[in-house]
Amino acid sequence: MAYKITAECISCKRCLSVCPNGAITMVDNQHHIDAKLCTNCAGSIHTVPQCKAVCPTYDGCVEETTDYWESWFKKYNQLIAKLTNKQDYWECWYKTYSQKFSEQLQKNQVII
Template identity: 65%
Template structure:
């Protein structure tokens, strides 16, 4: 998913020198990011896209969303990553509910035997 330059761009040209792949071009006086060259700065020394990090308007350069499902899965994967990093949370959850379930089964079995 590439980035795009919005209408809020003030044409300061900081992004031209910030882009490590040279994906930012000026066409007819407007800045444009070539999606074939934009790598979101993956595989570079940077942890965030430099066009967005260096933009003085903060929203002159934004991540371009493809379609609804691409956006949905990006959000889903981000949330799952947050949850799965909390291993003790899931261990505690499993232990608590498996204990409650076992207690209910034992209660049901003992009430069935007495009847």
Template identity: 55%
Template structure:
């Protein structure tokens, strides 16, 4: 997982002062960006990424998952947060896990039926 500063950034400068590696930079025209060569995801310094934790906006600093499904879950969790106005952490992951569990139960039941018919 890496992080990206978006056009929603209000240039409050909070993230820059808390970043442990100095990875947050400002362009000459005042835009904030994260140097991926310096960003360590705060591993070893903090348990949560400081830029995300300190950002006062909803989408000024966003996680950019490197894995497709991580990206999908993060994007849709943010949409659910926006729609409901609350933080629904891991909403889609929980939905997906429940759905997979129910599907496996149904497949297992169907398999048992087939086995009993064949016997």
């Protein structure tokens, strides 16, 4: 998994010079991370991904995932966090829903 720059990027150019692998370039006036060069800063002197660390936006620079549901939760968590200031809305929703569902199942098993 590599990092990618999204449409939320405001072109501040801070990330260009901090990447230890030179993975960030400008393509057609937009910032772009070459996934083949991005190592998530692993193996460098940095302990956190530098592009994300210096980015002044919330989601201008994000970790890319190929897993559909991981990507879905990430996207909508960010959206909900923006709207409500809650960071773990979907996890809470899922926990509550699965607990209620499990209680319902147990109730039905007792009836049967």
